[in-house]
Amino acid sequence: MQDARPKDHWIPMPDGRRLAARLWLPEGTGPFPAILEYLPCCKRDGTAARDETTHRVFAAEGYACVRVDIAGTGDSEGVFDDEYSQQELRDGEAVLAWIAAQPWCTGRVGMIGIGWGGSNGLQLAVRRPEALKAVVAVASTVDRYGDDIHYMGGCLLSGNAAWGARMFACLTRPADPRLRPDWREDWIARMEEVPFLAADWLKHPLRDGYWQHGSVSGDWSAIQVPVLAITGWADPYVNAPPALAANLQGPAKALIGPWEHCYTHLSRLDAADFHSEVLGWFDRWLKQEENGAEDLPACRTYMQEHFNPAARNTPRQGRWVAEAEWPSPNVSEEVWHLVSGGFAAAAGQGMLAVRSPAHAGQAAGSFCPGMHIGHELAGDQAEDDALSVCFDSEALNAPLELLGRARLKLRVSADKPVAQIVARLCDVSPEGVSQRISYRALNLTHLSSHEALEALVPGQICEAEIVLNQCAHRLRAGHRLRLALTTSYWPTVWPAPEAAAVTLYLEGSALYLPVRAVQEEIAPANPGPAQDFPVLAAEQLRTPSSRSKRKVLEDGTVVLETFDDFGEARNPDHGLATGSHATARYAIHPNDQASARFETQWRFTFERDGWQIAIDTESTMYCDRKNFHLTRKLRATESADETEVLAKEWAETLPRGLL
Secondary structure: OOOOOOEEEEEEOOOOOEEEEEEEOOOOOOOEEEEEEEEOOOOOOOOHHHHHHHHHHHHHOOOEEEEEEOOOOOOOOOOOOOOOOHHHHHHHHHHHHHHHHOOOEEEEEEEEEEOHHHHHHHHHHHHOOOOEEEEEEEOOOOOOOOOOOOEEOOEEEOHHHHHHHHHHHHHOOOOOOOOOOOHHHHHHHHHHHOOOHHHHHHOOOOOOHHHHOOOHHHOHHHOOOOEEEEEEOOOOOOOHHHHHHHHOOOOEEEEEEOOOOOOHHHOOOOOEOHHHHHHHHHHHHOOOOOOOHHHOOOEEEEEEOOOOOOOOOOOOOEEEEEEOOOOOOOEEEEEEEEEOOEEEOOOOOOEEEEOOOOOOOOOOOOOOOOOOOOOOOOOOOHHHHOOOEEEEOOOOOOOEEEEEOOEEEEEEEEOOOOOEEEEEEEEEOOOOOEEEEEEEEEEHHHOOOOOOOOOOOOOOOEEEEEEOOOEEEEEOOOOEEEEEEEOOOOOOEOOOOOOOOEEEEEEEEEEEEEEEOOOOOOOOOOOOEOOOOOOOOOEEEEOOEEEEEEEEOOOOOEEEEEEEEEEEEEOOOOOOEEEEEEEEEEEEEOOEEEEEEEEEEEEEEEEEOOEEEEEEEEEEEEEOOOEEEEEEEEEEEEOOOOEEEEEEEEEEEEEOOOO
């Protein structure tokens, strides 16, 4: 490359604002195709270490790489207004046009990103900017209401509050004084005006226009550029890649490995060759090389097997498989009727009561593994299974492979106007170790639609369907398949206002399994192990660490406490030292749904050449049967003696409605 360090640039917006960018240029005079990554995670500190492992590699292969901070974040000017806002997407179009017009660019640009950044690539593809020719979307969503961190099946996820709190902390970070002489004025304005995202998202409990904006599943035909969609089975965003492969009209491929929420070469579970996958895709559509990328199988996936699950990172077991088409003709639906305690070939008879203590779900792990330092994964489900109504198969005489989304059709009634049902599929070993395969929650007031709700009439029988999350799992002979049902799933799902008893009518209740049977496997073209990649030579000032503890208080309240120290490091490119850590606490009494409470504290520190600032934030969410209560606090200081710059508090009370 021409210079070992990326260059900082300003990208002008039509209204006069400037967005901050880092630019890696290949050796030579160009022009080159370009790769854009566009997100709010602060290029000078937040993603600098990760960017070193990706954009430097892509630049060495002949791509101009551009990493841009969204308006009002990182070093960019302007005001951040919301996740995937119209301003954000309009700015993204302007960024793409600016890149394509540079003398070092061929005019062909691809977008890459994980989570927010990947979703931005998909959403910008819908708008069809001329320069955008291909997208690599990692662990992203195509349905902002039904398949993100806010709601699931009409149930409120606690991740809505947790992600809102995390963004509250991140959005208060300042621009770098070396790039922004107005940094202090801008920083104070950012803190004063930071949106209350957790509350804003909670004000939209239905699939209204707010969520329809940016949900590309509303019109698959709008995306006409080639899309490579990647995720991992430990990641919550497992449904988007197969949906894209099944519904896009242009080239679209799904790649799903055993990974958590990360670029796959950085996975702590099974690091894989991310770079070759990305370069192969962009070489085909940006450099227009005839490398056969369009001939890859529609869906390549890691078929997992039982691996003695634990919250800590443990090795995965399984093998890579591929399907030339998706949906695949190798997958057919088998109907397993529910009978008391198990399954049968014919419809069952009778009724079962499902009523769980409020703390059921403790073995679920983090909603989004990869966002923390450790202690994130779903563990042995036996503890939660004991609090559930379970249906177990007989010990299997032969292996059973599942690939796709299982469906559960139920006839139910409830004794309260609001009730939830949560379904889990588990692989139970002969020793009794239960591994979660898939799960999904449903708010029963959403039976008609997610747009118009109806309170339940106690005792009235209704039909419900739960489409579980995507899975790829092989149960060995001798193992049992378990379906576990609960009426709560804390702390993943925020509980209903009061404990509800759901009556399950076995006649008409059945599990529909996506069973895979293949006569001859095709070459899976799996990514293989991670290649060597560059690492930012940062000075480590504090080593990352984490801990997680569950305890029961004297009154019976169940508490989960976590601490993540993301460490402190000094960036060799510009000398800025940044550090952060976060605590979280989830509490609930097993006999009181309305006792649910979440609270978290974040701390960010910045230091260079005598300049020091620190930002402390606190966020809480709790409830009663009628309302949600959200509070947040901020305190910002500067200098070694932590002179207070700003202290502010906010509070919102919102009606629960039918949540």
